[in-house]
Amino acid sequence: MADFKVASTDATLAxxxxxxxxxxxxxxxxxxxxxxxxxxxxxxxxxYVFGSLAxxxxxxxxxxxxxxxxxxxxxxxxxxxxxxxIMRDVPWGWLIRYLHSTGASAFFVVVxxxxxxSLLYGSHRKPRELLWIFGCAIFLCLMAEAFTGYLLPWGxxxxxxxxxxxxxxxxxxxVGPDLALLIRGDYVVGDATxxxxxxxxxxxxxxxxxxxxxxxxxxxxxxxxxxxxxxxIKAKTGSxxxxxxxxxxxxxxxxxDIYAVSVFLVIFCAIVFFAPEFGGYFLEYNxxxxxxxxxxxxxxxxxxxxxxxxxxxxxTTDQMMTVLSGLVxxxxxxxxxxxxxxxxxxxxxxxxxxxxxxxFGGAKTLLSSLGLVxxxxxxxxxxxxxxxxxxxxxxxAVLILFFLPWLDxxxxxxxxxxxxxxxxxxxxxxxxxxxLGYLGSQPPSEPGNYVSQVGTLVYFGFFLLMxxxxxxxxxxxxxxxxxxxxx
Amino acid sequence: xxxxxxxxxxxxxxxxxxxxxxxxxxxxxxxxxxSVQPSERARAAGAAVEVDxxxxxxxxxxxxxxxxxxxxxxxxxxxxxxxxxxxxxxLADPDSARKxxxxxxxxxxxxxxxxxxxxxxxxGICSHLGCSPTEKFQPGAQASLPDDWAGGFLCPCHGSTxxxxxxxxxxxxxxxxxxVPPHMYLSESRLIIGADKKA
Numbered sequence: 001m002a003d004f005k006v007a008s009t010d011a012t013l014a015x016x017x018x019x020x021x022x023x024x025x026x027x028x029x030x031x032x033x034x035x036x037x038x039x040x041x042x043x044x045x046x047x048y049v050f051g052s053l054a055x056x057x058x059x060x061x062x063x064x065x066x067x068x069x070x071x072x073x074x075x076x077x078x079x080x081x082x083x084x085x086i087m088r089d090v091p092w093g094w095l096i097r098y099l100h101s102t103g104a105s106a107f108f109v110v111v112x113x114x115x116x117x118s119l120l121y122g123s124h125r126k127p128r129e130l131l132w133i134f135g136c137a138i139f140l141c142l143m144a145e146a147f148t149g150y151l152l153p154w155g156x157x158x159x160x161x162x163x164x165x166x167x168x169x170x171x172x173x174x175v176g177p178d179l180a181l182l183i184r185g186d187y188v189v190g191d192a193t194x195x196x197x198x199x200x201x202x203x204x205x206x207x208x209x210x211x212x213x214x215x216x217x218x219x220x221x222x223x224x225x226x227x228x229x230x231x232x233i234k235a236k237t238g239s240x241x242x243x244x245x246x247x248x249x250x251x252x253x254x255x256x257d258i259y260a261v262s263v264f265l266v267i268f269c270a271i272v273f274f275a276p277e278f279g280g281y282f283l284e285y286n287x288x289x290x291x292x293x294x295x296x297x298x299x300x301x302x303x304x305x306x307x308x309x310x311x312x313x314x315x316t317t318d319q320m321m322t323v324l325s326g327l328v329x330x331x332x333x334x335x336x337x338x339x340x341x342x343x344x345x346x347x348x349x350x351x352x353x354x355x356x357x358x359x360f361g362g363a364k365t366l367l368s369s370l371g372l373v374x375x376x377x378x379x380x381x382x383x384x385x386x387x388x389x390x391x392x393x394x395x396x397a398v399l400i401l402f403f404l405p406w407l408d409x410x411x412x413x414x415x416x417x418x419x420x421x422x423x424x425x426x427x428x429x430x431x432x433x434x435x436l437g438y439l440g441s442q443p444p445s446e447p448g449n450y451v452s453q454v455g456t457l458v459y460f461g462f463f464l465l466m467x468x469x470x471x472x473x474x475x476x477x478x479x480x481x482x483x484x485x486x487x
Numbered sequence: 488x489x490x491x492x493x494x495x496x497x498x499x500x501x502x503x504x505x506x507x508x509x510x511x512x513x514x515x516x517x518x519x520x521x522s523v524q525p526s527e528r529a530r531a532a533g534a535a536v537e538v539d540x541x542x543x544x545x546x547x548x549x550x551x552x553x554x555x556x557x558x559x560x561x562x563x564x565x566x567x568x569x570x571x572x573x574x575x576x577x578l579a580d581p582d583s584a585r586k587x588x589x590x591x592x593x594x595x596x597x598x599x600x601x602x603x604x605x606x607x608x609x610x611g612i613c614s615h616l617g618c619s620p621t622e623k624f625q626p627g628a629q630a631s632l633p634d635d636w637a638g639g640f641l642c643p644c645h646g647s648t649x650x651x652x653x654x655x656x657x658x659x660x661x662x663x664x665x666x667v668p669p670h671m672y673l674s675e676s677r678l679i680i681g682a683d684k685k686a
Contacts, residue, residue, distance in 0.1 A: 067522055089527035092518035 031250075034221055039246030040253055041227035043482040047121070048225075049260035050114035056261055057107045058213065062206060064100040072152065074198035076191040079154035080290045098276040104146055105282045106268055108305035111142060115401075119426070122413025123226040129405035131223070134216040136402045141209050143398070146305065148201040151194060155287030156297050162189045162197075164300065168313075171391045173384060188293065229482045230413030236481060245482045281441075299443055307440030308433055309394045312459070314444060315452035316390035318361065323453070324389075325362020328353050359383045393456065400463045407463055410470035412478050419473030425462070432458045535681030537673070540606065548622055550611065553680050557611040557619055558668055560678065567651045568604055570626065570637040574650055579657045583664055592683065595667040600652040608670050608680065609653040611640075614663035618644035624651075640665075 007019040022028050032038075071090050073082040086093035115135070118124045124132035151162045166189060170180035185192030224234055224243075233243040247253075277283040281304045286297045302310045332353030336346045357363055361383035367373075400407075412418055415426065432455040439448045439455075525533075533554045540560055543549055548561045575581040583591040583600060594602050601607050611619045620640035628634040631646060639650040645660045653665030669683040 063519070067519055070523065071526070085526070085528060091521040091524055091526065093522055093526070095518050096522055 035250035035254070036248050038221060038249045039233070039243045040225050040249050041231075041233045041243075041482055042245055042247045042252075043227050043229060043484040044225075044253070044256075045228050046260075047113070047117035047228070049257060049264075050110050050117065052257040053110045053260065053264050054107065054114055055213065056264070057103055057110055058209065061100060061103045061107065064096050064103065065202065065206075067096050068100055069202055074152070074195050076154060076194050076291075079152065079194060083153045095272070098272045101283055102268065102272045102276055102278075104149065105278070105303075105305065107142065108146070111139060112305075115139070116430075119404075120415050121226055121228050122230050122408065122410070124405045125226075125408060125413050126405065127223045128219075128226060131216060131219040132405055133402055134212055134219055136398075138209065138212045138216060139401070140398065141205055141212060143306070145201060145205045145209065146303065148197040148205065150303060151189075151197045152201065153287055154194065154291045155284075156289045156291055157284045157287040157300070159189060159291035159293065160296050160300055161302055162193065165302075166193075168391045168394075171388050173388060190293075226413065227482055228414060229416060230478060231480070231482050233482065245484070301441045304437065304441060307438070308436040308459075309397055309440075311436040311440035311452045312397055312456045313390045313394040314440070315449060315456050316386050316393050317449075317453075318365070318386045320453050320456070321360045321386050321389055322362055322365045323457075325357045325360045325365070327457075328356045328360065328362070360389065361386065393460075397456075397459060400460070404463070404466075407466040408470055409467045410475075412475050414478075417476040417478050419475065421473065422470075425469065428458065429462045533681075535679050538678045538680060539676055540678055541676030543606075545605070546624060548624075551680065553610075553668065558680050559607070559609050559611045561607040561609075561651070563599075563605050563607055563651055567624065567638055568599060571598060571650060571652050574637060574654070577656055578650065578654045579659075579662070580664055581654060583654065586663060590664055590666045592667060592669055594683070598652075600654070600664075600667055602670070602672065606678070607652060608667060608678070609665040610668050611665070613642040613644065613647055613661050614655065614665065615642065615645055615647050615659075615661035618642055620647070620649060623648075 004023050005019055007016045011019070018028065068086065071082060071086045071093065073079055083097070086097050088094075090096075118132065118135075147162075147165060151158045166180050166183050169183060170176040172179060181187065183193075184190070185196055224232075224246075227233065227245075231245070233245040236244045238244050271278060271282075277285075284301075284303070286299075289297075301307065332349050335341070335349050341349070364383055410418065410422075415423060435451060436455040436459070439452050442448060536551055536553045536558075538549070538551050538560060540549070540562070543560065543562045545562050545564045546567070548559055550557045550559055552558070583596060587596065591600065599607070600609075613620050620642040623629065623632060623636070623641045624638045626636055626638045629636060631641060632648065637650065639648060640653070641648050642661065647659040647661035648656045649661075649665055650656070653667070655661045655664050668680055670678060670680045671683045673679055
């Protein structure tokens with residue numbers, strides 16, 4: 001019982017209770033460390049609300065999810081009807097369902113904007129690399145959560161979407177078909193798949209998500225938040241050790257975030273009550289038809305938040321792989337003749353490029369076009385087919401995000417102090433991301449295909465070439481203190 | 488805890504905003520709490536049941552399911568009806584006065600506990616712990632029954648006994664008479680259980 005704090009004799013009952021708790025659990029200490037004495041930069045702008053909005057949406061999804069699970073039946077014969085039961089017979093069931101489906105889309109809107117803020121202000125740079133990595137892991141878990149959740153209504157889109165995505169895993173060489181069998185629990189998507197996806201969606205992935213979100217916030221609080229100027233506020237502290245440009249999170253940002261939450265809820269509720277299907281983007285029309293394993297709907301598209309990556313998958317054709325092989329060759333040539341890395345490195349680059357070109361199927365295409373058909377057919381030079389590379393590219397598009405802290409070699413963190421053309425580059429990236437997204441929701445078409453291929457190259461070029469382009473240009477001097485105008 | 492003077496305006500706004508938030512939270516909670524109540528499907532499943540008793544013979548008992556529970560319809564013989572008198576001292580609640588609103592609707596507050604004297608309708612669940620009693624219409628001494636047994640029901644779980652009007656005997660584990668459900672006659676031979684003129 002050493003070091004027990006004792007409340008003064010004229011303390012109120014509340015104070016005495018708090019002292020009792022504090023002697024056994026660090027309640028006041030935690031509150032001070034993470035709220036009332038946690039200093040956040042005072043120049044946060046609207047891009048900084050999306051973190052707490054994401055937390056709000058997570059809580060909302062969990063609560064609405066719990067109430068949905070009270071009535072939903074994870075059995076392929078009963079699932080679709082149970083969702084209609086929730087919509088029609090359960091008191092207020094329709095509202096809880098729409099809150100959950102709109103919440104899923106809202107989660108992705110908020111998370112994409114949250115990630116973009118990091119690109120704008122360099123919030124992924126040192127010392128926040130691990131914070132960013134936790135965030136990318138959350139993004140991956142979120143995609144898994146959305147995917148497993150989408151199978152549960154057991155509509156046409158649910159079934160065929162799951163079928164396609166599980167077959168993606170079957171495209172992996174050697175282990176693919178067995179892997180797909182393991183995921184499905186059966187030879188086709190069926191009751192076994194539904195039951196295990198239910199287990200993943202309701203408990204496994206949410207637990208992982210909650211753990212990762214906790215890690216994400218702890219990592220943030222360890223280093224402190226970045227800000228729109230990219231200035232480290234901890235560098236300038238006052239005589240009391242507190243950052244001069246910092247304000248306590250509580251009450252400033254707790255109140256600020258309540259306002260942001262209210263604006264968000266207005267927009268969110270407008271959608272829930274007046275347009276929950278959102279033109280077929282949030283609740284796809286085909287999903288109001290029960291799953292039919294014998295007939296695929298005419299127009300298959302994943303839910304809107306997966307469409308950019310889906311576009312990249314569809315864009316990867318033999319032609320695309322030939323272009324990629326050419327680019328690899330070009331990059332190798334440039335590296336060997338321009339980078340002056342020494343003969344050992346040059347040899348390694350040449351060998352690696354050669355191997356990649358073979359694997360991409362570029363060697364096969366080259367040999368066929370030269371008329372050496374026999375050689376082209378040999379298994380040594382055949383490489384993997386475009387179907388496999390499509391899956392790889394889709395996966396790589398997400399995984400490349402993990403490497404952003406090391407790809408970004410810009411001497412300044414925030415876009416405010418970068419040359420103007422960096423902003424244009426960002427605009428091009430965003431434009432193509434949206435274009436890929438739009439094209440992914442449409443049926444395939446000739447011009448659409450070309451634009452998707454260009455978009456895929458722009459997306460990967462933006463990241464892979466970042467160590468080079470982020471160093472180019474003249475940078476404005478970064479101020480020592482944040483730019484803030486009282487308002 | 489702080490030396491600053493109290494900012495009354497700020498305090499007013501804080502309290503006002505908190506009240507508004509609490510009201511909002513209350514409204515938001517309503518759909519969730521309401522959703523755990525019985526759904527339309529559950530209520531439909533609990534709807535009234537129609538029974539045709541045209542073929543029910545005197546001394547015969549029929550059982551139908553209403554709201555997941557067995558409901559007995561017994562066409563009592565004149566002897567069985569006579570046996571109801573004179574049992575007063577042996578019964579715990581001969582006038583069905585206890586929990587009358589729950590167990591005995593107005594039209595059953597009479598010596599035979601039914602609308603028509605010869606047709607007895609009751610929920611076949613013992614008022615002790617919920618088992619369904621067995622039919623013991625034969626008067627006279629039998630296993631687990633007294634020598635002067637007048638006919639009625641015996642609950643196999645803990646030995647409670649009921650007479651031909653579902654009234655519980657004294658000194659038995661069951662405290663109350665059998666419940667008479669809401670019911671009414673649509674015609675001489677058609678009976679509806681779960682709905683009555685009051686509803």
